[in-house]
Amino acid sequence: MTTAPQPPSLEVSGLAYAYPDGHQALFGVGLTVGRGERVALLGPNGAGKTTLVLHLNGILTGGAGTVTVAGLPVAKANLAEIRRRVGIVFQDPDDQLFMPTVREDVAFGPAAAGMRGAELEARVHKALALVGMEEYANRPPHHLSFGQRRRVAVATVLAMEPEILVLDEPSSNLDPASRRELADILRSLDVTVLMVTHDLPYALELCPRAVILSDGVIVADAPTRDLLSDDELMRSHRLELPFGFDPRTTTV
Amino acid sequence: MGAGHAHRLYRHGHSPVHRLPPHCKLAAVFAFVIIVVSTPRESMWAFGLYAVLLAAVATAARIPAAFLLKRLLIEVPFVAFAVLMPFVVPGEQVHVLGLSLSEPGLWGAWNVLAKGTLGVGASVILASTTELRELLLGLQRLKLPPLLVQIASFMIRYGDVITDEMRRMSIARRSRGFEAKGIRHWGVLGKTAGALFIRSYERGERVHLAMVSRGYAGSMPVIDEVTASREQWTYAAALPVAALFICLLGWTL
Ligand SMILES: Nc1ncnc2c1ncn2[C@@H]1O[C@H](COP(=O)(O)OP(=O)(O)O)[C@@H](O)[C@H]1O
Numbered sequence: 420m421t422t423a424p425q426p427p428s429l430e431v432s433g434l435a436y437a438y439p440d441g442h443q444a445l446f447g448v449g450l451t452v453g454r455g456e457r458v459a460l461l462g463p464n465g466a467g468k469t470t471l472v473l474h475l476n477g478i479l480t481g482g483a484g485t486v487t488v489a490g491l492p493v494a495k496a497n498l499a500e501i502r503r504r505v506g507i508v509f510q511d512p513d514d515q516l517f518m519p520t521v522r523e524d525v526a527f528g529p530a531a532a533g534m535r536g537a538e539l540e541a542r543v544h545k546a547l548a549l550v551g552m553e554e555y556a557n558r559p560p561h562h563l564s565f566g567q568r569r570r571v572a573v574a575t576v577l578a579m580e581p582e583i584l585v586l587d588e589p590s591s592n593l594d595p596a597s598r599r600e601l602a603d604i605l606r607s608l609d610v611t612v613l614m615v616t617h618d619l620p621y622a623l624e625l626c627p628r629a630v631i632l633s634d635g636v637i638v639a640d641a642p643t644r645d646l647l648s649d650d651e652l653m654r655s656h657r658l659e660l661p662f663g664f665d666p667r668t669t670t671v
Numbered sequence: 672m673g674a675g676h677a678h679r680l681y682r683h684g685h686s687p688v689h690r691l692p693p694h695c696k697l698a699a700v701f702a703f704v705i706i707v708v709s710t711p712r713e714s715m716w717a718f719g720l721y722a723v724l725l726a727a728v729a730t731a732a733r734i735p736a737a738f739l740l741k742r743l744l745i746e747v748p749f750v751a752f753a754v755l756m757p758f759v760v761p762g763e764q765v766h767v768l769g770l771s772l773s774e775p776g777l778w779g780a781w782n783v784l785a786k787g788t789l790g791v792g793a794s795v796i797l798a799s800t801t802e803l804r805e806l807l808l809g810l811q812r813l814k815l816p817p818l819l820v821q822i823a824s825f826m827i828r829y830g831d832v833i834t835d836e837m838r839r840m841s842i843a844r845r846s847r848g849f850e851a852k853g854i855r856h857w858g859v860l861g862k863t864a865g866a867l868f869i870r871s872y873e874r875g876e877r878v879h880l881a882m883v884s885r886g887y888a889g890s891m892p893v894i895d896e897v898t899a900s901r902e903q904w905t906y907a908a909a910l911p912v913a914a915l916f917i918c919l920l921g922w923t924l
């Protein structure tokens with residue numbers, strides 16, 4: 420007996436997109452992320468990272484190419500299921516947390532998918548426990564610290580039990596302790612992760628594999644340490660390591 | 672319900688009135704106000720009985736009289752004009768303490784004052800025993816247009832975020848040596864308001880994106896189902912039913 424191979428969590432191929440004003444942001448992006456992988460998406464400002472992310476759950480569509488999430492193509496008929504499978508954590512937690520209390524915010528996604536009552540309550544608790552924020556369930560989000568809000572933002576998408584977690588700049592504005600706490604949480608999760616970041620040490624710490632998106636195409640795809648050690652490549656795509664950081668000697 | 676947004680009118684407690692589901696209380700207060708307003712103003716004793724009813728509810732809710740009376744003061748600016756009615760409304764004149772007052776004006780003033788005070792009283796009791804968040808759930812449950820309820824809940828959530836943004840902009844202004852002193856500076860304040868609007872608008876777009884990403888398709892999902900048992904409805908109905916009885920007496924006597 421043979422088992423069918425599991426489809427990869429994410430498969431993007433030939434993705435091209437131009438904004439309505441004519442500005443072309445993506446020129447044929449191809450990217451495959453296997454189940455359970457953690458991949459860093461690196462690239463300078465304006466490279467098209469956010470544009471790519473918005474294609475993953477069908478917020479932007481209409482260009483050329485295809486996106487498939489665990490075998491399901493992103494298409495109008497599948498949007499509800501796609502949005503359950505792709506959990507996007509946006510950069511500013513104040514945009515992500517729009518309900519009056521943490522609990523209701525975490526419940527929003529599953530409730531929108533039709534979940535109710537005790538099942539919903541259990542789902543909320545599980546997601547909050549994964550990020551260590553159970554005690555804050557009844558607090559309004561604006562009473563939390565920035566690091567706590569980011570963790571709750573992660574919980575809001577974990578509550579949907581996504582196939583793939585997509586994080587846009589997860590370490591921005593975090594102090595070192597919150598940054599480490601978030602890394603511990605992300606490492607402990609059993610989920611595929613695509614992490615958009617400028618924070619190269621963070622990428623090295625969390626993601627064994629990295630890709631570089633530059634001017635709307637994937638220009639490199641390799642183990643993170645190899646990429647960060649390639650000075651020529653890094654310089655030509657405006658990616659700079661912080662002062663004193665040497666990826667060759669840092670142990671993860 | 673969360674300890675979240677306790678508003679200034681709310682008075683924390685564990686009375687039977689606090690425990691009633693919000694939509695029962697909303698419906699009861701609404702019915703009470705309608706009944707009070709449709710009572711003939713000539714039945715002065717009826718209004719006295721209404722006040723006794725409210726006092727009974729306040730006692731059940733363990734709201735001290737002083738607290739209630741202080742909150743009632745918010746109606747003062749709204750009923751101030753009622754005091755003028757006896758002087759300005761034309762009609763038969765009566766003489767009280769050497770003042771010449773119009774009789775229809777006196778009745779008009781009484782009508783506004785009595786009904787207004789009772790309405791505000793009922794609302795103050797509602798607000799003192801129900802959290803803002805619960806009120807919204809109640810309104811949602813009573814099938815108020817969902818858009819209105821959503822706007823109200825976003826106002827609670829983002830009120831502080833926007834106030835904060837406003838404060839930061841004011842600090843930035845003042846750090847650059849600007850103090851709003853007079854009419855000449857209103858232009859700058861106007862520009863700040865414009866910038867604030869744009870920032871809020873852009874935030875709205877980003878929030879919408881985040882909502883759509885989590886499966887929002889035009890209506891808020893039901894997260895807390897507020898339900899009421901038959902006893903709870905009966906308990907809440909006590910106020911409007913008693914009031915209706917008084918009102919009918921007022922019409923027939
Ligand atoms: N709404 C928009 N309309 C037109 N052009 C846009 C829009 N959003 C982004 N762009 C452009 O598309 C390019 C890619 O942007 P983006 O995906 O946001 O980059 P990144 O997230 O990598 O910094 C940029 O040149 C940007 O100016």
Ligand SMILES: [Mg+2]
Pocket residue numbers: 468469
């Ligand atoms: Mg971006």
